[in-house]
Amino acid sequence: xxxxxxxxxxxxxxxxxxxxxxxxxxxxxxxxxxxxxxxxxxxxxxxxxxxxxxxxxxxxxxxxxxxxxxxxxxxxxxxxxxxxxxxxxxxxxxxxxxxxxxxxxxxxxxxxxxxxxxxxxxxxxxxxxxxxxxxxxxxxxxxxxxxxxxxxxxxxxxxxxxxxxxxxxxxxxxxxxxxxxxxxxxxxxxxxxxxxxxxxxxxxxxxxxxxxxxxxxxxxxxxxxxxxxxxxxxxxxxxxxxxxxxxxxxxxxxxxxxxxxxxxxxxxxxxxxxxxxxxxxxxxxxxxxxxxxxxxxxxxxxxxxxxxxxxxxxxxxxxxxxxxxxxxxxxxxxxxxxxxxxxxxxxxxxxxxxxxxxxxxxxxxxxxxxxxxxxxxxxxxxxxxxxxxxxxxxxxxxxxxxxxx
Amino acid sequence: xxxxxxxxxxxxxxxxxxxxxxxxxxxxxxxxxxxxxxxxxxxxxxxxxxxxxxxxxxxxxxxxxxxxxxxxxxxxxxxxxxxxxxxxxxxxxxxxxxxxxxxxxxxxxxxxxxxxxxxxxxxxxxxxxxxxxxxxxxxxxxxxxxxxxxxxxxxxxxxxxxxxxxxxxxxxxxxxxxxxxxxxxxxxxxxxxxxxxxxxxxxxxxxxxxxxxxxxxxxxxxxxxxxxxxxxxxxxxxxxxxxxxxxxxxxxxxxxxxxxxxxxxxxxxxxxxxxxxxxxxxxxxxxxxxxx
Numbered sequence: 254x255x256x257x258x259x260x261x262x263x264x265x266x267x268x269x270x271x272x273x274x275x276x277x278x279x280x281x282x283x284x285x286x287x288x289x290x291x292x293x294x295x296x297x298x299x300x301x302x303x304x305x306x307x308x309x310x311x312x313x314x315x316x317x318x319x320x321x322x323x324x325x326x327x328x329x330x331x332x333x334x335x336x337x338x339x340x341x342x343x344x345x346x347x348x349x350x351x352x353x354x355x356x357x358x359x360x361x362x363x364x365x366x367x368x369x370x371x372x373x374x375x376x377x378x379x380x381x382x383x384x385x386x387x388x389x390x391x392x393x394x395x396x397x398x399x400x401x402x403x404x405x406x407x408x409x410x411x412x413x414x415x416x417x418x419x420x421x422x423x424x425x426x427x428x429x430x431x432x433x434x435x436x437x438x439x440x441x442x443x444x445x446x447x448x449x450x451x452x453x454x455x456x457x458x459x460x461x462x463x464x465x466x467x468x469x470x471x472x473x474x475x476x477x478x479x480x481x482x483x484x485x486x487x488x489x490x491x492x493x494x495x496x497x498x499x500x501x502x503x504x505x506x507x508x509x510x511x512x513x514x515x516x517x518x519x520x521x522x523x524x525x526x527x528x529x530x531x532x533x534x535x536x537x538x539x540x541x542x543x544x545x546x547x548x549x550x551x552x553x554x555x556x557x558x559x560x561x562x563x564x565x566x567x568x569x570x571x572x573x574x575x576x577x578x579x580x581x582x583x584x585x586x587x588x589x590x591x592x593x594x595x596x597x598x599x600x601x602x603x604x605x606x607x608x609x610x611x612x613x614x615x616x617x618x619x620x621x622x623x624x625x626x627x628x629x630x631x632x633x634x635x636x637x638x639x640x641x642x643x644x645x646x647x648x649x650x651x652x653x654x655x656x657x658x
Numbered sequence: 659x660x661x662x663x664x665x666x667x668x669x670x671x672x673x674x675x676x677x678x679x680x681x682x683x684x685x686x687x688x689x690x691x692x693x694x695x696x697x698x699x700x701x702x703x704x705x706x707x708x709x710x711x712x713x714x715x716x717x718x719x720x721x722x723x724x725x726x727x728x729x730x731x732x733x734x735x736x737x738x739x740x741x742x743x744x745x746x747x748x749x750x751x752x753x754x755x756x757x758x759x760x761x762x763x764x765x766x767x768x769x770x771x772x773x774x775x776x777x778x779x780x781x782x783x784x785x786x787x788x789x790x791x792x793x794x795x796x797x798x799x800x801x802x803x804x805x806x807x808x809x810x811x812x813x814x815x816x817x818x819x820x821x822x823x824x825x826x827x828x829x830x831x832x833x834x835x836x837x838x839x840x841x842x843x844x845x846x847x848x849x850x851x852x853x854x855x856x857x858x859x860x861x862x863x864x865x866x867x868x869x870x871x872x873x874x875x876x877x878x879x880x881x882x883x884x885x886x887x888x889x890x891x892x893x894x895x896x897x898x899x900x901x902x903x904x905x906x907x908x909x910x911x912x913x914x915x916x917x918x919x920x921x922x923x924x925x926x927x928x929x930x931x932x933x934x935x936x937x938x939x940x941x942x943x944x945x946x947x948x949x950x
Contacts, residue, residue: 293774293779293880294779294880295779295780295880296779297774297778297779297780298778298779298780299780301779428923428924454919454923455923455924456919456923456926457923457924457926457927459884460926460927461875461881461884461885462668462672462874462875464668464671464805465665465668465669465916465919465920465923465926466919466923468661468664468665468668468799469661469920471800472660472661472664484779484780485779485780485781485876485878485880488780488781488876489875489876492783492874492875492876493874496786496793496802496804496805496874497793497800497802498793498800498802502800514778514780515780517780518778518780518781518782518783518876519783520783522783522785523783553778555778
């Protein structure tokens with residue numbers, strides 16, 4: 254009995270000591286997250302303010318603040334400009350005590366943030382960007398790329414459509430890091446599946462009128478027109494493709510990155526039948542539905558996209574790692590801890606983070622419902638196939654990441 | 659060769675929007691000396707007005723659709739423009755142009771911000787009116803009927819506007835009032851009223867372009883934000899204040915942009931500005947402007 258008391262006492266002392274050192278280890282006595290997103294332009298609905306809301310929900314659900322650790326969330330608009338994003342990141346890291354930058358839709362900006370984060374030894378929790386280079390040749394011990402990437406999209410949509418007989422492709426690609434990566438990865442997927450790429454055109458980001466590009470795609474006689482773009486660019490291209498009778502003319506449109514908010518903006522009448530790949534859909538199970546309901550109430554009724562879900566999940570996992578380490582000071586160490594711990598959250602389920610920084614979870618090949626099939630608001634997808642976690646993302650050895658030995 | 663024809667036609671269609679928008683800007687600048695940076699936001703408001711009418715407005719058993727929007731939206735947005743002119747711009751007439759530019763630029767940011775906050779950034783769908791749906795195969799390309807309508811309608815509007823300002827008595831009053839308002843007022847013409855109505859008309863043109871753009875693009879709070887910069891370049895190239903200049907350069911630059919999209923797509927958003935630089939170096943008053 255006495256021995257037990259003694260050991261309990263010792264444990265209590267050890268615990269209080271550990272707690273004491275823990276408080277000293279949090280820089281500025283708090284964990285500070287900076288949500289860097291597109292707050293004013295074409296990616297605002299799919300990320301934007303919704304990403305801030307998702308991050309806040311993650312902090313709340315982690316219960317970390319009840320355990321006496323303060324978490325602060327700040328946010329800013331990178332305007333899709335790498336120079337603007339970089340300036341904010343430097344200010345956040347150097348002057349404002351931000352420990353981790355979250356989200357960053359737009360691969361051009363994200364690649365810059367990854368480099369700065371590595372230089373400053375902080376943490377980059379990427380949910381919004383697509384370029385698979387973030388865990389490939391531009392990989393970093395300070396980056397976790399959570400939600401999706403161009404390889405996964407290409408592998409899902411590109412392979413599926415090619416196998417269904419769409420074996421000649423023409424690309425309309427957004428002319429920056431993301432569009433180029435998506436086109437490159439899809440070309441590889443199409444060729445692996447036995448298809449051929451007939452040509453491409455690179456459209457500047459935020460293009461209003463796609464008719465000229467669509468005409469070129471039409472003239473190529475390719476069976477599939479691959480849209481390697483995102484957000485407003487994708488919706489405009491799809492809408493105008495309908496106008497120019499592309500689908501009626503026998504060609505098929507492949508939206509390689511289509512978000513739930515894009516489908517909402519297009520309306521089911523225009524979007525029906527589109528096949529796309531996603532890692533999250535709000536209407537999959539009770540947990541995702543509960544999350545969507547809470548989220549929509551906070552974000553003007555917008556239902557969460559996979560980017561929002563990814564922000565929630567990656568922040569939750571980050572907080573777990575920081576709490577386990579009892580420190581947020583050393584970015585590389587936090588990311589190493591994130592890789593050590595298995596991921597487990599209500600939205601993506603169980604998964605892991607690989608040595609190259611890639612988070613691994615299943616992906617879903619879905620089809621947009623017709624207006625008749627849709628029974629309630631935001632009822633947009635039917636799931637055609639589940640791509641298991643170990644097949645959904647690029648094999649570790651193929652990425653060219655220097656962290657992979 | 660066939661592809662080239664298609665691209666030329668597409669260029670003309672986009673040029674039609676440039677022409678309509680730069681026409682409004684040119685009128686407002688040429689006759690009122692205001693550099694109206696809210697023009698893009700007013701174009702967006704026109705599209706939103708059409709969307710709103712289609713979605714929500716029910717007057718008795720009557721649902722205002724696309725065709726009535728073509729009339730209602732310019733009137734509503736024009737009226738908003740008039741309020742802005744009467745309450746704010748009026749106070750700046752005796753100051754440098756820069757003040758008007760700053761005011762309208764600030765207003766544009768506020769209007770776009772409010773719309774983005776309320777409606778999000780991905781925009782609203784707007785269907786092509788059933789009468790203009792479908793397309794015809796021209797042999798060298800598939801031309802959507804709606805796009806053909808855009809060219810015809812905008813050409814008609816541009817020519818009619820030019821005719822009224824340059825060839826009628828009303829237009830001559832207007833032009834005289836810009837040259838010498840005091841003298842014209844002495845003849846018993848209500849110059850401030852005329853100026854206000856002209857501003858309203860210019861704004862209405864932007865809204866009309868917005869309604870016509872709604873079925874092609876998403877009805878999007880930011881649809882005018884980038885366009886306004888291009889349209890300003892069009893006005894500068896054409897010659898500030900020149901009505902015919904704005905129309906011809908609008909169509910011309912649409913075609914140049916279309917060809918760039920074909921030959922070197924990556925440069926399609928910059929080509930207009932390159933032309934602007936070249937024109938400003940060779941002919942600072944613009945292609946159709948007069949040197950003062």
